[in-house]
Amino acid sequence: MSDSSVTKSARKRLTWLGVLIVGLAGIIGLGSVTNAGASFAPKLALDLQGGTQIILAPLLEDGKTVTEQQLSQAVAIIRQRVDASGVSEASVKTQGNNNIIVEIPGVPDENTLKLIRSSAKLEFRPVLQSSQSASATVGASPSPSTSAAPVAPPTGTTQQIFDKLDCSTAFRTPGQVDDPTKELVTCDVNGYEKFVLGPVEIEGSDISDANAGTVTSSTGASTNTWAVNLDFNDAGTKKFADVTSRLYPQKEPLNRFAVTLDGYVIVAPTTNAVISNGSAQITGSFDKDSSKSLADQLKYGSLPIGFEVQSQENISATLGSEQLSSGLLAGAIGLLLVVIYSLFQYRGLAVVTIGSLVVAAILVYLFISLLAWRQGYRLSLAGVAGLIVAIGITADSFIVYFERVRDEIRDGRTLGAAVDQGWKRAIRTILVSGGVSLLAAVVLYALTVGNVRGFAFTLGLTTLVDLGVAMIFTHPILQLLAKTRFFSSGHPWSGFDSKALGAAGYVGRGQFRTSASLSAAKVAKASKEANKRQTIAERKAAQANSANKAGENN
Amino acid sequence: MSKFSDFGNDLYTGKRSFDFIGKRKVYYSIAVVMVILAVVLPIARGGFNFGIEFRGGSEFRVSGASNTSQQLAIDAVHSVEANIDPLVTNVGTDAIRVQTEQLTDVKSEEVRVALAKAYDVKSGAVASSFIGANWGADVTGKAINGLLVFIALAAVLMALYFRTIKMSLAAVIALVHDLVITAGIYGATGFEVTPAAVIGFLTILGYSLYDTVVVFDKIRENTFEVEFSETTTFAQQVNYAINQTLVRSINTSVVAILPVASILFVGSALLGAGTLRDIALALFVGMIVGTYSTIFIAAPLYSHLREGEAKFRKAAKKVAAAN
Numbered sequence: 001m002s003d004s005s006v007t008k009s010a011r012k013r014l015t016w017l018g019v020l021i022v023g024l025a026g027i028i029g030l031g032s033v034t035n036a037g038a039s040f041a042p043k044l045a046l047d048l049q050g051g052t053q054i055i056l057a058p059l060l061e062d063g064k065t066v067t068e069q070q071l072s073q074a075v076a077i078i079r080q081r082v083d084a085s086g087v088s089e090a091s092v093k094t095q096g097n098n099n100i101i102v103e104i105p106g107v108p109d110e111n112t113l114k115l116i117r118s119s120a121k122l123e124f125r126p127v128l129q130s131s132q133s134a135s136a137t138v139g140a141s142p143s144p145s146t147s148a149a150p151v152a153p154p155t156g157t158t159q160q161i162f163d164k165l166d167c168s169t170a171f172r173t174p175g176q177v178d179d180p181t182k183e184l185v186t187c188d189v190n191g192y193e194k195f196v197l198g199p200v201e202i203e204g205s206d207i208s209d210a211n212a213g214t215v216t217s218s219t220g221a222s223t224n225t226w227a228v229n230l231d232f233n234d235a236g237t238k239k240f241a242d243v244t245s246r247l248y249p250q251k252e253p254l255n256r257f258a259v260t261l262d263g264y265v266i267v268a269p270t271t272n273a274v275i276s277n278g279s280a281q282i283t284g285s286f287d288k289d290s291s292k293s294l295a296d297q298l299k300y301g302s303l304p305i306g307f308e309v310q311s312q313e314n315i316s317a318t319l320g321s322e323q324l325s326s327g328l329l330a331g332a333i334g335l336l337l338v339v340i341y342s343l344f345q346y347r348g349l350a351v352v353t354i355g356s357l358v359v360a361a362i363l364v365y366l367f368i369s370l371l372a373w374r375q376g377y378r379l380s381l382a383g384v385a386g387l388i389v390a391i392g393i394t395a396d397s398f399i400v401y402f403e404r405v406r407d408e409i410r411d412g413r414t415l416g417a418a419v420d421q422g423w424k425r426a427i428r429t430i431l432v433s434g435g436v437s438l439l440a441a442v443v444l445y446a447l448t449v450g451n452v453r454g455f456a457f458t459l460g461l462t463t464l465v466d467l468g469v470a471m472i473f474t475h476p477i478l479q480l481l482a483k484t485r486f487f488s489s490g491h492p493w494s495g496f497d498s499k500a501l502g503a504a505g506y507v508g509r510g511q512f513r514t515s516a517s518l519s520a521a522k523v524a525k526a527s528k529e530a531n532k533r534q535t536i537a538e539r540k541a542a543q544a545n546s547a548n549k550a551g552e553n554n
Numbered sequence: 555m556s557k558f559s560d561f562g563n564d565l566y567t568g569k570r571s572f573d574f575i576g577k578r579k580v581y582y583s584i585a586v587v588m589v590i591l592a593v594v595l596p597i598a599r600g601g602f603n604f605g606i607e608f609r610g611g612s613e614f615r616v617s618g619a620s621n622t623s624q625q626l627a628i629d630a631v632h633s634v635e636a637n638i639d640p641l642v643t644n645v646g647t648d649a650i651r652v653q654t655e656q657l658t659d660v661k662s663e664e665v666r667v668a669l670a671k672a673y674d675v676k677s678g679a680v681a682s683s684f685i686g687a688n689w690g691a692d693v694t695g696k697a698i699n700g701l702l703v704f705i706a707l708a709a710v711l712m713a714l715y716f717r718t719i720k721m722s723l724a725a726v727i728a729l730v731h732d733l734v735i736t737a738g739i740y741g742a743t744g745f746e747v748t749p750a751a752v753i754g755f756l757t758i759l760g761y762s763l764y765d766t767v768v769v770f771d772k773i774r775e776n777t778f779e780v781e782f783s784e785t786t787t788f789a790q791q792v793n794y795a796i797n798q799t800l801v802r803s804i805n806t807s808v809v810a811i812l813p814v815a816s817i818l819f820v821g822s823a824l825l826g827a828g829t830l831r832d833i834a835l836a837l838f839v840g841m842i843v844g845t846y847s848t849i850f851i852a853a854p855l856y857s858h859l860r861e862g863e864a865k866f867r868k869a870a871k872k873v874a875a876a877n
Contacts (some may be wrong), residue, residue, distance in 0.1 A: 053645060076692040094686030095613065101685070315651070316624075316644035327830050330820040334813025341808055382753040385833045388817065389757050392810020392841070393764065396802075399809065400768060403562075403802045410566055429771040432715050433764045439711060440704050440760045447700035450693045455753045459760060 006416070007483065010476035017359070017472045024366040031373055042365070043105070043372040045089045045380035045454070048324050050316040051105035056117055056307035058098055066098055070304040075100055079449055080300040081115050089380050089454040100307065103315065105378050111289045119262055119306040120297035122204030124240075125184060125197035126247060127256040127268055129162065132193055158183050158196060167191035172263050188265040190285060195265055197258050201243045206236025210298035212291035215283060226291040227283045230298065237278030247271040261294070262306070323381060331388045338391065348486065348494040349402060352477055353395065360394045360462075360469045367461055382451060383458045390462035393437070397470040401426040405478070406496070415482045415496055423475055430470055437463040562801040568794060575793040578854035585731055585851050592734050596741020603740075605748040606641070606655050607689045612662055614652040615645070615681045619673040627652045630672040634664045653685065689749050697752070701759070705729070708763060716774055720859040725766045728852035732762045736840040745835060754833040758840030761810070765803070766848045772799045773853060780869065787870040792857040796849055807845040814838050 031038025043049075056078075058066045071094050078100065079092040091103040102116055165171060167187035178184050180200035187194045209231040214222045232240055247255045248271045258268040259282050267284040286294070335357070342353040364387065371377035404426040408418035441460030445453055481487045487494045564570035574581075596602060616627070624642040627650055631640040641653040650673065657665060662682055670677040709722035716722075736758055740747055776795040780788050818834035860866060 050643075072686075072690065072692075075686070075690060079692070091688045093610075093688040093690070096683045096685075313646040313649070315646075318641055318643055323830055326821055327817065330817040330830070331813055333820060334816035337812040337816065338809050341812065345805055381830065382750045382833060385750070385754065385817070385830070385837065386757060388813045389761065389810065389837060391813050392806065393761065395809040396764075396768070396806040399802055399805045403799075403805075406562070407566060407798070410563060425775070429768055432771060433767040435711065435715075436708055436763050436767050437760050439708055440756075440763075443704040443707060444697075444700045444756070447703060448693070448696045450689065451749045451753060452693070452697045452700065452756065455756055459757070 006420075006479055010479040013472045013476040014480075020468075020472075021362060021366065024363075024370060028366065028369050028373070036373075038369070038373040040369055042368040042379050043377070044317075044324075045378035045383070046091060046103055046105045047318045047380050049105060049378075050314065050318075051103060052107055052312060053315045054102045054104070054108070054113070054116065054312045055095065055310045056100040056102065057310040059306040059308055066305055068097075071098070071100065074303045074305065074307070077300050077303055078102060078116055081296050083449050083453060084296040084299065089378055089451055091450075099310065107314075108312075111293050113309060113312075114290075115293040115296060117307045117309060118297060119303040120204070120294070121262055121302040122207070122298055123180065123200045123260045124202040124243065125200055125258050125260060126243065127195055127253050127258050128183065128198050129196040130193055130253045130256070130268065158185060161185045162194065162196050165194050167194055178263055184260070184263070186260065186263055186265060188268070189261075193265070193268070195258055195268065197260070197265075201257070202232070202236055202239045204298055204302050206232050206239065207298050208233040208236070210295040212286075212288070212295040215281070225283055226286040226288055227281045228286065228291050228295045228298070230280045230282065232278040232280070234278075237276070240278060240280065241274065241276040244271050244276075245274040248274055324384070327381060327384055331384070334388065335391065338395065342395075346402060348491065349496070352474060352481065353398060355477065356398055356469050356474045357391065357394060359473045360390075360465050363465045363469065364390070364462060367465065371457075371461070377457065378454075380451070380454060383454060386455060386458040387462065390458075390466070393462070394466045394469065397430050397434075397466055398474045400429055401470065401474060401478075409496060415488045418496075419478055419482045423478075427470075427475075430467065434463050434467045565797045565800050568797070571793065571797050572800070573793065574796050574849060575789045575854050575857050578858060581850040581854060585847070589731060589734050589738075592738020592742070596738055599742060599744060601741065602737075603744050603746050605746045606653060606685075606687075607749050608687050608694075608747065609656065610684065610686045611653055611655045612657045612665075613683050613685045614654075614666060614669055615683075616650045616652070616669050616673050616675060616679060617648065617681075618675055618679050619648055619650060621673065622648065622650055624650070626672040627669060630668040631665055633668055634661060656684070689752075697756075701756075704759075712767065712770075716770060718860070721770055721774075721856055724852045724856035724859060725763060725770065727855060728766055728847040729759065729762050731847050731851055732758060732840060732843045735843050736836055739839050740836070746832060748832045750830075750833040751836050754836030754840070757837060758844060761841055762844035762847065765806070765844050766852045768806075769796065769799050769803065769848050769853060770856070773856065781865045783869060784872055784876050787873050788861045788866040789857045789870070792853055796853050800849070803845055803849060807841060811838065811841050814841060 028038045028040055030036075032040065058071075060066060075092050075094060079090070082090040082092065082102065082104065090105070091101075093101055095101045104112070108116075162185050165185055165187065168191055171187070180203070182199060184197045185195070186197065207230050211229050213227060213229055215225040215227045216222050243257060247257055249255075250271075252270070255271050256268050257271060258265045260266065267282050338357070339350070339354055343350040346353055368377060368379060372379075401422060405415075405418050405422035408422045409415065413421060438460060441456045441463060444456035445460065448456065487496055561570070622644050624644065627642045628640060631638055631652065631654060635657070638654050643651045643653075645651045650669075652665075652669065654665070666680045666682050667677055670680045673680075705726060709719075709726055712722040712725060713719045733755070736755060739745075740751065745751070773792050773795040776791040776798075777788055780786065780791050783791075786794075814834055814837045817830055818838050821830040821834055861870065
């Protein structure tokens with residue numbers, strides 16, 4: 001690369017960095033002035049800021065108790081559901097023999113509460129009878145279809161219950177458990193239609209994955225209708241294919257099947273095809289939040305029992321505020337020590353070191369603010385400690401880089417060439433070591449829950465920022481500085497003083513950079529101490545090397 | 555300063571060289587002794603001291619208090635049992651929640667009475683109950699699962715990048731060494747294992763492997779086609795790579811450890827025990843051990859694993875003959 005093109009590309013990368021910083025700040029700024037919930041102050045987690053404590057009590061029929069196993073199963077499921085809604089490091093634990101305590105930062109909205117407490121028992125049942133019921137049409141029962149039903153038609157008592165059912169009343173008791181082998185008389189969630197449903201054909205536990213999305217129309221355009229997409233496991237796929245192929249030839253209403261959630265019908269579509277690929281889509285009166293919360297509930301399974309919110313109160317931070325302030329103080333002292341050390345080690349280059357750390361800090365701060373808004377990311381004390389450790393890993397990128405550049409200078413390259421060549425070698429190391437950290441972050445984020453997941457998120461974020469800063473700040477800045485007289489002349493304070501680095505004349509590219517270029521006089525000057533430390537083999541190698549000055553080709 | 559840069563130069567050119575490979579038996583022995591100590595000492599002391607986040611504990615709730623200072627609760631608990639550090643939280647406007655490790659029924663009643671007295675409420679206004687683990691078996695299970703998958707994938711990634719499974723093997727052995735010793739320090743000193751300490755532990759995992767990969771990358775560079783060399787052997791090139799990256803290893807670990815050390819010492823001086831100290835201890839020990847093990851275990855082990863390969867043995871004989 002010619003000098004001017006190096007300068008140009010370095011400037012271009014620095015411009016990109018500027019665009020990135022301004023862009024991030026702009027998005028957050030826009031989000032905060034439009035009251036969309038963004039803020040420049042990162043949100044803090046439960047341990048530093050406090051939040052809301054929700055005590056859940058199980059809904060039990062008289063005389064029944066909840067088993068320890070049910071309770072711990074419920075804790076695990078609730079934890080996964082809460083995690084699915086963001087990286088907030090909520091705390092979920094049992095209290096006494098019955099209750100579950102959920103602590104989440106901030107104040108929960110209705111969707112969050114529903115996400116936490118609904119048992120989310122999803123069932124697919126065939127429709128045996130239905131009527132457009134409103135509270136006014138009690139008793140006006142339509143004659144049920146009599147075509148060959150796979151199960152017995154409604155019995156007398158069921159029929160009576162159905163006739164009497166008034167969807168506008170609270171007809172289900174909280175926590176009511178329905179027998180999956182029997183018929184069920186119920187209404188849809190909005191109370192528009194009432195149903196007699198056959199025994200359960202497929203259960204929510206047969207669902208392997210669920211996600212929320214908008215419905216795509218037949219032309220491929222996306223609509224505003226929100227739906228929950230379901231994927232069944234093998235058993236579920238087979239059952240679903242059996243049900244749809246059995247119902248498809250039937251007449252209305254027997255060709256319908258109902259999807260019930262906690263006993264209420266969410267949707268009861270007509271079967272208009274045999275579905276054998278194990279995918280289904282549920283539409284209904286969903287919006288973005290409610291479809292997401294149902295998908296999260298389904299993905300992690302239904303709770304073994306229903307819960308009700310017993311109390312909901314604000315709680316203060318579990319760690320004193322002095323923990324955060326002395327953590328920050330200690331971090332600041334640590335940073336100051338790092339600055340002093342790098343001045344001592346890298347002299348003029350410390351400007352680049354400190355600059356890189358500052359740029360990395362700005363980027364991390366902006367990303368945390370952005371993710372607090374978009375992903376519900378909350379900074380806990382463990383997260384703060386993770387960020388402080390990241391100082392070391394970020395610093396390592398340019399320590400590796402600087403040392404490589406120094407190595408090149410020792411081989412007799414000019415500073416400009418050394419920066420280029422050193423970067424080529426250093427970036428490989430930086431990428432592969434960063435890749436290992438990123439792998440840790442991705443695997444732990446995907447496979448774990450709770451605090452570990454929060455940690456993985458912080459690790460991934462700082463690793464990406466570290467790689468970015470090395471590429472679009474540290475390297476271009478060094479390229480530009482290499483052009484200045486102070487650095488290129490190898491000023492003793494530049495950190496690239498070729499004399500101090502013992503540069504040994506140009507040896508040419510692609511050669512083994514061993515001690516080949518050392519003059520015999522220099523070797524002789526080596527301290528006794530160093531000689532003592534050398535093994536016989538090494539001393540012999542050194543001698544052989546000075547003899548074979550040409551070295552070996554790569 | 556100039557002395558340190560001379561030191562760097564000498565290491566780079568090979569004028570000065572520490573023999574890491576040749577003395578590996580000494581380093582292996584040190585590692586084995588350390589690992590044995592890290593296993594035996596915690597067992598002798600009675601296992602790990604898990605925090606209430608792992609074990610569950612007792613919870614007291616004071617309602618209707620007019621003064622909601624947290625210090626009153628801490629003092630009240632200390633008056634019953636001096637070496638328990640309770641977790642105190644304000645709930646709502648007039649309630650205080652106090653969590654401690656699990657207490658016996660007698661002690662629990664004493665704490666209840668002490669809290670009622672401290673906040674000047676009737677003893678009926680202080681409820682006590684048992685709370686389960688916040689960090690339950692499901693969280694631990696998933697974390698261990700994630701850890702194993704990560705180590706397996708990282709080993710595959712390194713094997714692909716370095717084109718040899720032996721580097722993965724050496725790196726993973728060094729990693730296990732670091733984790734066992736860091737965990738051993740907790741077990742041996744009786745420091746409380748909190749979720750924060752576990753997070754610190756996981757950070758070490760990333761850092762240790764990262765450090766190893768950086769040094770291994772230089773080894774990869776130096777040992778490229780070394781089997782065709784007539785002047786230097788595989789083991790010498792590995793040793794040379796460690797020496798060449800020694801200045802980087804020192805600089806990086808100093809820069810990484812300075813902030814952690816300041817949290818550890820400033821934090822414990824200002825605060826005494828606490829989350830911050832728990833996590834900083836894991837990081838402090840882990841980072842030192844992580845840097846140490848790369849140089850003294852991972853690299854010599856890698857050389858050990860490979861120098862016996864026929865092509866390197868043949869090349870080494872040629873080098874010996876040439877001298």
